[in-house]
Amino acid sequence: MTAFEIADKERRRISGELHDRVGPTLAAAGLNLHVIQERLLAGGDPELLQLIAESQALLSQAVTGIREMLDELRPARLEYAGLEAALADFERQYRRRTGIATRFEIALWTSGEIPGRLDSASEVLLFRVIQEALANCARHAKARHVDVELRCNLGIIELRIKDDGVGFIPEAIAAGENPPGLGLLEMRERTEAVGGSFSLSSSPGRGTQIFITIPCVRAHEALSAPQTP
Ligand SMILES: Nc1ncnc2c1ncn2[C@@H]1O[C@H](COP(=O)(O)OP(=O)(O)OP(=O)(O)O)[C@@H](O)[C@H]1O
Ligand SMILES: [Mg+2]
Known part of the structure; x- marks a missing residue:
């Protein structure tokens, strides 16, 4: 295997791990925030609601960042x-x-x-x-x-x-x-x-x-x- 093939294989491994491990965790955290937000909306503390909105924005930045990294590591479109x-x-x-x-x-x-x-x-x-x-x-x-x-x-x-x-x-x-x-x-x-x-x-x-x-x-x-x- 050439050094480039080894590097590509490693990229594939990292992208697979990011996709399989980090992706679902972020999705689950997003879901939890959504549920908390729904409950608080019925008469909750506005400061907490603000914090939740900020956390949702942070989470969505993390998801975008990971999507971009995944694309750089192994553009799925290239393979398929x-x-x-x-x-x-x-x-x-x-x-x-x-x-x-x-x-x-x-x-x-x-x-x-x-x-x-x-x-x-x-x-x-x-x-x-x-x-x-x-x-x-x-x-x-x-x-x-x-x-x-x-x-x-x-x-x-x-x-x-x-x-x-x-x-x-x-x-x-x-x-x-x-x-x-x-x-x-x-x-x-x-x-x-x-x-x-x-x-x-x-x-x-x-x-x-x-x-x-x-x-x-x-x-x-x-x-x-x-x-x-
Ligand atoms: N299109 C370009 N226009 C102007 N300068 C360039 C361009 N491509 C490369 N260079 C110059 O050549 C250097 C070497 O480029 P190279 O891609 O090898 O390394 P790098 O971009 O600095 O770092 P790396 O690619 O390892 O992250 C750059 O630091 C930059 O000074
Ligand atoms: Mg460069």
Whole structure:
């Protein structure tokens, strides 16, 4: 198992635990508060009612936070509905959360093909790269607009992510005083681990562009390919 597969497995485990253990507990606490509120409404103390309303708001913030974490850890849509559906959800949430305008252009299937699924490792890799690159746009770039293009061309998947943000000097990251982050490094290593290529170009004031290619493996091809131990 590669380091990335181990990390993904661990993410799945944590997301399963959050979903199964914390979710029902919060739901039960919410239900209790509701019952208390109903009883108090029939002639109860207004201060207590206020406290209950505040607790309900806190609980609903916790539920929203956990939903967002679950999505980051293991977007269920990716597993069940595939890359295109998961990206559509992600794009909508990202716009709402960050206010950054997005343009996703996804063309994995030619007009003559029946749209299907990529193999699961490719779907996870592409989703994670887009997720991390867009997190960087929101955290570092001060971008107003980000473009994502994903297409399959002659058996090669090409992914280009371009923002109109502040840009940076890539060489300065490795040589900088602060320890470099893991996001870009992981993107490169994940891509190269499947025989793909990764390139990044950026300069101050000119935004940042990431371009990766990986071999295009469809789901049925992955099934019939010889299994590696
Ligand atoms: N789109 C971008 N626009 C401007 N600067 C960027 C962009 N992407 C990356 N950077 C710069 O490159 C650095 C390294 O990015 P990387 O994703 O590897 O790490 P990080 O985001 O700082 O931390 P981590 O991803 O590990 O949480 C960032 O700290 C930032 O200075
Ligand atoms: Mg990052």
